[in-house]
Each structure stands twice: as structure tokens, then as C-alpha cells.
Amino acid sequence: MTSVTAELELSGARAGYGTIEVLHGIDLALPAGKVTALLGTNGAGKSTTLRVLAGLIPLRSGALTWRGEDITRMSTVDRARRGLMLVPDERAVFATLSVRDNLQIIAEASGHPDISPALESFPRLKERLSQRAGSMSGGERRMLALARALLARPSVLMVDELSLGLSPKIAADLFGWLATVAASGTTVLLADQYTEQALAMADLVYVLHRGERSFLGAPAEFATYTATATTASV
């Protein structure tokens, strides 16, 4: 087996909001070109971890490196421009802007002003180009959010709660699309509650619990872990 390098590495990360610390020293490494699943219940710190990685929340201590370069202090905008893309779980599209503007903004900001790749991946958006993004259904908005991320040609794609509020069919479609993105060599981080699809895709699983890492391993091991855990809590 060939050796895998870490694309993004978070070490000893402490972060939070106001007086409340949410992450109590998290270590995380995303293998380059692989899919990593970040699992945990509500309030475990998944979204906070993603926000830290995207630069929306400053680290109180710890460090973040990207391909060996320390980016702890890099701004959100610069991270996004250099290909570190977060698709947040809520408010992931500009609701008052048209679909076309939504796509164009990110395409221009990342320096590839052509929006046709997104429309090829998600043909449904082609019919809705001049519609306000906020007036679309939840699944379509999610689609648009992913299409936007695609246009940025990210080297790391982080998706928060992809399946949240979606019908199983649409969720399956989106996971399928994500699998093709991952197959093309993009490093993917999927934060989710425990969904089968995320586990099926992942090469590596992290579990967060109350702001600490409680598991790290291969998906197969995770099954055992949950089995153990279930027994323990009974």
C-alpha cells in the first residue's frame, strides 16, 4: 500500500463561542485525496471543527497546517481562494440572489469564471438560472451549494450535514455525486450524524464526542466500536 500524506492537519485545537469552549483539544488529519467522515451527535463539535478549518472561528490554541504550511492565521477569504471550500449546513446559498449569480460569484472569486461545469453536473439548475435561490426547494438549494463548491475547484471540500432535511433519494444522488468528486482526487471531509452513506464512502472515520475525539479508525472498525458502545450504554 502506498503511503498517504495528510492534506490538512489540525492539532490540539481548542475553540468555542464566547465563554463556552466547544472543542477541547482536537487532533485531526485529512488524508490527501481520501474521504474522511467526521461523525458525532448534535453538539459534538462537528460544525465547530469545520468552521475552525474554514477560518470562521479562530483557534484559541493549537495549529492548523495545510500541506505542511501553517495556515492557523490565514483569513477565511484566502483559504477559500486557495481551494479550501466549506459547504455549511445552513445558509449555504445566497437566498436573495439568482441561481446564476450564486454560481457566478464563486466562479469569479476562484478565478475560473465559467459556470458550465456546474450545470453539466447538475442539469436541473440549468432550468432555474434566473430563479431566486431562496425560492427553490431544500434539495435544489443543497444541489446549488454543491455546484458552487464544484466551481471553486477545491482541493479540500468540506460538507456539513449533506443529508440534513433531504429525501433519501436526493440524498443518495448527492452522495453519489460527492463520490465522483472524491474519485477525481479531491480531499473530502464529510461531517454528519451517523448515516450509512457517509460511512460507505469514507476511507477514514473520526468520531467527536463533547468536543473531544472519541474514535479514529477505518469504517469497518467503527461498526465494532458502535457495537461496543451500545453495550456499554445499556
Added chain:
Amino acid sequence: MTSIDLGLAGISLGAIAALSGIGLLVTYRTNGVLNLAQGGIATLVAYVFREMVVEWGLPIWLAAVLALGVLSPGIGLLLERLVFRPLARRRASAAESLVASLGVLVLILGITAGLWGLGSRSDAPSIFPADSVRLFGQTRIGVDALAELAMVVVFAIVIGLISARTSFGRQIRAVVDDRQLAELSGVPADRVAAAGWAAGTTLAGLTGVLLAPRFQLNPYGLTLLVLETFAVVVAARLSSMPVAVLTALGISILQSELRQFTLDGDAGQILTVLQSNLFIVALLILLLAVPKLRELGGGDSGATSSFSSRGAPPSGRVGEARYRRDYLGKLGGFALLLAPLTFAPSDLRSAFQVPALALIFLSMVIVTGYSGQISLGVAGFAGLGALLSLKLANGELFGLPALPGIWAMLVGALLVAPVGLITGYPAIRRRGLTLALTTFAVGAVVSRFVFEQPTFASGLYIDPLTVFGHALSDKAFYILELLSLGLGLLVVRNLHHGRLGRALLAVRDHSSGAAAVGVDVRNLKLLAFTVSSVVAGLGGALLVHSSYSFAADDFAPLQSLLWFTAVVVFGADSAIGAIVAAAFIVTIDVLAPAGTSTLAIGILALALGWMPGGLASAVRGVLRLLAQYLADSFVDPNQRAPRPVPVRISAVGHLPATAGIVGNTGLPGIGATLGAARSGHVTRWPLSEGALGPLAGAPAPTPFGAALVAAVARYAAAQADQVTRVSGSTNGSGSDGALVGSAAATGSAPAAGTAARPSTASGTGMGAGSGAGTGVRR
């Protein structure tokens, strides 16, 4: 003058109003902040421009470049960086931004008044020559009007093109829609917002420099003039620039045309006032007529609960100790309020204003603090109360017989109630921005059409108050004021406690939610407005008696803004805060030069970002810490009662509270990376054997817990055995032993049923190189 000449004369003012409107729209559409400080910025820039030209003798073009090219955008950049960027970062509500811009306004007014005084100057230079161009026949138009019109056209077209046609325009819309998402998309949101601010304040400065020579340069007057141009952006529903420009020109030309008419009697008088106040009337009418402003961000601008520090007081009986402490605090406050009775006569007279002002502030506590509505027209109510009570005392009101002074005051205050009720009606459906502007317009209209009119406000004489035929001494008057204040506090207390108080707070915090649980939102809002207007009226009546004269300036529309800011600063829902605020303002006004109290309130307002809930909650917080510290230092550490620890709710679901199981990653490289990271950061990541070992003070499991852990360990070992076989076959790399450790990894804490986090106890060493990273923590 013919109609055409009058119309042309109106163009200049209309163009300036249009520029101001464009500036407001630019700031609003790029940042979502309706910049109430626009007037203040205009005034400050106009003053600096005049200073450079008149006092320093700079050439006009140089002064104009410095004022409009350097100072104005500089103010915008500074405001964005220091005040509004932090607010945007924490996604503050539009109401908070509104108050922040009020704070900026008050601060700038304070600076201007402090530097140049409150007097008027009529030597403001004009950037255009006082020349005119012949259009046709005898009709001429001023160069300034032409130039201003040209500027409006250029700005409107340029800004319109930028926003509609360029990618920068698209970025602006993205930033306004969701600043965080814009940053996540790689859009430099801070730069976009800063550009919006710089453009907005530059236009504000331009407005000031152009307006100053047409009117007298005076901190409050010029500011108010600019605030009147809000009519233009309301007509544009906060979005359409062409509508704003056309409205500005339309109102101004109409106002100018009105000059050719004269009417007799009362109608004539109204016409005279209209001839110079059409903008403010238009603002009120438009606010009542325009269906809905196109507010950004879903119009959540009503959320005023962020100014408030507390919820409703607990229902039922209060604890003995708490009761005693409250009682003591109130006695102490009362004693302080009595202190002026021992003052020298002149100081006592200065102190007269404190209870009067405190009553006015209390009225805002009712409306803003308790029922959550931004009301910027309180000076109108206070002035009406003052005026009505004087009229009653003089026997001039509707032929009513003259009432004795004290009764006149009470009745006069009660007569304000209908006005409050009428103002409250638009408030039923409006919140936030619209309501703030509506109440401001009501206050301004009342000020212009009543307080400043000789018919109503001149020839009033203030008789000394009498009780049973004896004139009140100064001390007796002060006591009367305190009694009135007590009455006001009683009203506030009744509004804040029990059912009514809870209902009001529910309306404040979530009015649709309140309606859903059966709270009568409509009538509660009306009640709050009505009661508040009466309290304000009583305060106004007392204020007039304490200063022995009725001055329209005391109840000018800008006073409302200043007072509102003061109330928010001192804690919008704190009755004590209202009294302290009054004492603070009066004391500073007596001791320091004019404008100092305004400056102080402005500075405090900008500090609100760091102390939500105002000074009242900051003080409460500090007192609590102090009490804690004192209690700790007097009590033996071992004897302390256990302090309540915030208990984290244990996870529901199939994950127990175990921490730190590390399995086989199946990715050799990652294992190596993590291994290296671990060996490098042992202290931060204590996973190696040496760094661990049982920690002192780790919770010992109960016998039951220990048994459970053992059972789990046996089970997990069996499971791990299976998986090792599975993963061994799929990965092809040895990971034996990796999971054996996890068998022992179950924390004792959850089993023992405590909320403590399990602490680290043991672990195996890390395999560097291509081996799988393994380790056990619990």
C-alpha cells in the same frame, strides 16, 4: 417669481437631498445599516471644510479635496473597521446596528459641539461660484444647482452601473445577503463593506458641504436637515435609487412652489410651516403609506432584546434575603435622590432636572425595554406634556378654566395619552427600522408644527406651583418631583411584574410567538405606547417647571435620539438605569462644557458591543463577581458550599461518554503522520505511555460501575478479535493488538452515572513508520 423660477430654485435643494439619499442607500445596500449618523457626518465634514477655508485660509478646491477625498471616506473606513465590522461578524440584528449608528451620531454631535460650540455660523463657504446661467428669456438657473444636478446624475448612473453590471456589484449583493457565506466563497467581504461605507460617508460629507452655505452651520440644525432626507429613502423603500432621486427633486420643487401661495388664518400658518418642512411631513406620510420597506436580512430588525439584560422577575414570593437586599438598594438610591435637598439653592435648582429627565427615560424603558419597540419620538411626547400642562395652567386650552399648576401638570400629562395611542397604532404592525423612523417623524412633526409655532408656544408664562394657596419652595418642588418619579416607578413596577410584565416581555422577545400563546400583542403594544407617553408627558411638564421656561430646543427631535441612546446605554430595561442616566447627563451638563454629556453617551454607546444589556447589566455583572470574590476571601476554601456546576447533558444516542478510542486507520501514511504529531506534541496530546498513567483525583468507579466495565471489556475484546480478522484481511497490514486496547477503554464515568468527563488513564505507545497508529485513551 414665477412657477418656473420657483421650481428651478427647488432643484438645488432637491439635488442635495438626492445625494444624501443616494449615500444612505449605498450604505444600506452594501452593509444593511441604515446610517442614522449620516447627518452627524455631514455636519462634521461641513465644519471641517469651513474651518479649513475660513480659519486656515486654504484654497477652496484644496479644502474640498481634503474634506471630501480624505476626511469623509476616512470616517467611513474607520466606522466600518471599528464599529460595524465587529457587529457584522457576530451577525448582530439590524436593531443593534441601528443603535450603533445612533451612537456614532451622538458621538459625532458631541465632538462637533465640543469643538465648535452650539452657536450658529453663517460664513460657511460654497464650493460653487454664486453665478447663474441663462436658460431662456429671463429665466436663470444657478451654477450650483446645475452642478449638483450633474453630480446626482453621475453618481446615480455610476452606482447603478456598478451594482447591475459588474462583478463587484454582484459581490456587494452577496455580502449583503450573507457576509459569512461570501467569505466562504472567496469574496473579500470586509473590503466590499468598507467600500460601501466610504462611498456612503463621502456622499454624506458632500451633502454637508453643499447644505451648509444655504443654511446656517449649526450642529443640531444641519444634522436634522440631513435626517429629514430619510423621506427620500423611505419613498424608495430602501432599494430603488431612481425613485429616491425623483422623490428628492419632487418634494423639494413642491416645497419651493408652495411659496407662491399665501392663505389667511390657521391654514395660512400651516402653509407657512409646510413651505420649509415638507420633507419631514413627507417622511411621516410616506412611512404611514408605504406598505413595507424592503429591509435586508428578512427584516429581523425588531429584535431589541439584545439591549435588555434580564427576563421577567420571578413570579411568586421572592426569597427573604433577595427581598431585603432589593429593599436596601432601593433605600440607598432614595437617599441619594434626597441628597440634593441639602445642596445650596443654585445646585438644588440644577438637580431639578434629574427626576424630570428620569421620568422621560422611564417612559422609554416601558416602550423599548419592556415591550421591545424602538421609539425615537419621546421628546415629542415630553414636549406635548409640558405644553398642555402650561396651557391648562394658563387657562388657554379649549376655553377650559385655569387649573392650579400641579393639577394642570397631571391632567396635561394624561392628555398626551391620545397622542401616544395614535402613535401606537402604526406600531402594531411595524417593528424595528420602520417604527423607529415613524416615531422619529412624529416627534419631528410635532416639534415643527407645534413647539416652534408662536401660536402654541409663545406667551406662556410659568406660574410658581402652589399647594393650598402657598407657593412651593424649591425644596418642596424637588420633593414633588420625587413623588412624581415615585409614581412613575410604581407604574413601571406594575408593568414589569406578574402576568402583564411577562406578557410584555414575551412581546418584546418574540411577538409572533407571544401571539401564538394567546398574548394580546396588539393591545399590549398600544398600552405600552400610551402609558409611556403619559409618563413622558409628566416628565416634560416637570422639566419645564424646573427650567422656568418652555424652549422648543429642549424637545427637539434630535433630543429623542440622544435620550434613546442614553437609555440603551444605561440598560434599556432597567428603571434604576434610567434614573442613573438622568443623573449622569445632568451632572455632566452642569459641570462640563456643552456637548460633553453627548460625547460621553456616544462613547458609551459604541462600547455597547462589549457590554450587551448596557451599563446596568455590566454593573450587575461586576457586582456579582465582586460579591463572589468577597465571599470567597472570607470563607475557608474547605468549608465552601459546592458551587453549582453547569452540568452538560449526557449524549443521547448510542455513543457513550467514552473519549479517546483510537483504532486502525487502515492508511499507513496517516498513521505515520499522526504518530509523528503525537510524539512531537506529547504535552498537548498525551497519548504515549510515559505522559499518562492514572491521574490523581480520577473518579473511582462504584462496585457496580467496575463490574459493568469489566463486562464491557470482555465483550469488546471478543468483538475486537473479530474485527481484527476482518480488517486484517481487507487492509493487508497487520494491526493486531490495535483494538485489544479498546476493550479496556470504556470510561468509568458514564457507568458510574456522574457527569464528570472521564480522565485519561492508560495507553499504548505509538508505532511510527508504516505501522498503524494505535493508542488507547479513556
